[in-house]
Amino acid sequence: MKTSDFFYALPEELIAQTPIEPRDLSRMLVVHRATGALEHRHFYDILDYLRPGDALVVNDTKVIPARLIGERAGGGACEVLLLKQLGPKKWEALVRPGKKLRPGAQASFGGGKLVAKMLEATDAGGRIVEFFCEGTLEALLDELGEMPLPPYIHEKLENRDRYQTVYARQDGSAAAPTAGLHFTPELLQKIREKGVAVVPILLHVGLGTFRPVKAEDVEDHRMHAEYYEVTEAAARAVNGARASGARVFAVGTTSVRTLESAARDGKLQPGSGWTDIFITPGYKFRLVDALITNFHLPESTLVMLVSAFHTREGTLAAYEEAVKERYRFFSFGDAMLLL
Numbered sequence: 559m560k561t562s563d564f565f566y567a568l569p570e571e572l573i574a575q576t577p578i579e580p581r582d583l584s585r586m587l588v589v590h591r592a593t594g595a596l597e598h599r600h601f602y603d604i605l606d607y608l609r610p611g612d613a614l615v616v617n618d619t620k621v622i623p624a625r626l627i628g629e630r631a632g633g634g635a636c637e638v639l640l641l642k643q644l645g646p647k648k649w650e651a652l653v654r655p656g657k658k659l660r661p662g663a664q665a666s667f668g669g670g671k672l673v674a675k676m677l678e679a680t681d682a683g684g685r686i687v688e689f690f691c692e693g694t695l696e697a698l699l700d701e702l703g704e705m706p707l708p709p710y711i712h713e714k715l716e717n718r719d720r721y722q723t724v725y726a727r728q729d730g731s732a733a734a735p736t737a738g739l740h741f742t743p744e745l746l747q748k749i750r751e752k753g754v755a756v757v758p759i760l761l762h763v764g765l766g767t768f769r770p771v772k773a774e775d776v777e778d779h780r781m782h783a784e785y786y787e788v789t790e791a792a793a794r795a796v797n798g799a800r801a802s803g804a805r806v807f808a809v810g811t812t813s814v815r816t817l818e819s820a821a822r823d824g825k826l827q828p829g830s831g832w833t834d835i836f837i838t839p840g841y842k843f844r845l846v847d848a849l850i851t852n853f854h855l856p857e858s859t860l861v862m863l864v865s866a867f868h869t870r871e872g873t874l875a876a877y878e879e880a881v882k883e884r885y886r887f888f889s890f891g892d893a894m895l896l897l
Contacts, residue, residue: 797825
């Protein structure tokens with residue numbers, strides 16, 4: 559398969575720059591995989607597609623203010639984007655400008671409140687960075703860091719919490735699991751009242767999720783490992799739903815990758831670890847029956863995952879329909895439900 563097989567044309571004006579209020583007012587394109595039929599709904603209509611006994615699996619990771627803007631020791635602006643925590647004050651990160659921030663270089667933030675030293679280069683082109691500060695790094699990130707909005711969002715985010723899901727729990731992500739941004743507490747309560755289990759699992763979103771595919775052949779792309787956790791309670795809920803003949807709805811591609819990484823013999827296994835699973839057409843899904851997701855960048859690993867869950871042709875047809883109907887794309891955009 560070629561990466562270009564997953565291209566679609568997207569007018570720039572359809573890239574959502576600001577979140578919609580309330581969250582569940584977003585539009586939702588419903589894709590019936592068996593027939594290819596499409597429906598145009600709103601996200602609050604998700605209740606019409608869930609049945610008692612189903613499991614709605616959400617990723618309760620929390621986005622940290624992972625983007626730091628500062629100055630290089632030799633002068634000049636720089637940026638550090640935290641990706642993966644390796645120790646109390648040690649992170650894997652992306653840095654700009656890379657040529658000026660080679661191993662051994664230093665940068666400061668907040669007038670010297672926080673200092674970063676570049677330790678070594680990574681295979682992904684980033685850096686292992688060690689931070690020096692008084693007190694905890696978390697407190698200074700909260701003070702000095704910015705939410706790591708994708709580069710295609712040019713509007714300033716007025717409310718940090720709008721780039722978090724309402725169920726975000728554990729700090730650690732460099733980007734939001736955006737499919738979950740559509741849920742409100744009130745909608746989740748209605749879902750529970752319908753007899754649907756809302757099941758939290760965890761995957762800290764890092765470079766694996768949003769790294770672009772630069773290889774010409776899909777098979778040559780390598781995913782960056784991301785940390786996940788599945789609790790005993792989550793495993794019981796998912797396995798119980800499947801045993802009763804109910805369905806597992808995965809909220810977002812990160813939930814899909816966690817579920818499929820922790821699947822053994824058709825059951826979800828509790829535990830934690832690192833996953834670099836790369837799901838492309840031809841993959842046989844073991845646990846996921848339905849997928850709630852946003853619209854993704856052309857030629858991305860996320861479009862490839864959705865194409866594996868549906869078909870490449872069906873997925874691209876759905877995207878073309880969304881473009882024609884002027885859906886809002888990407889992080890703050892509208893949703894797609896694949897049944």
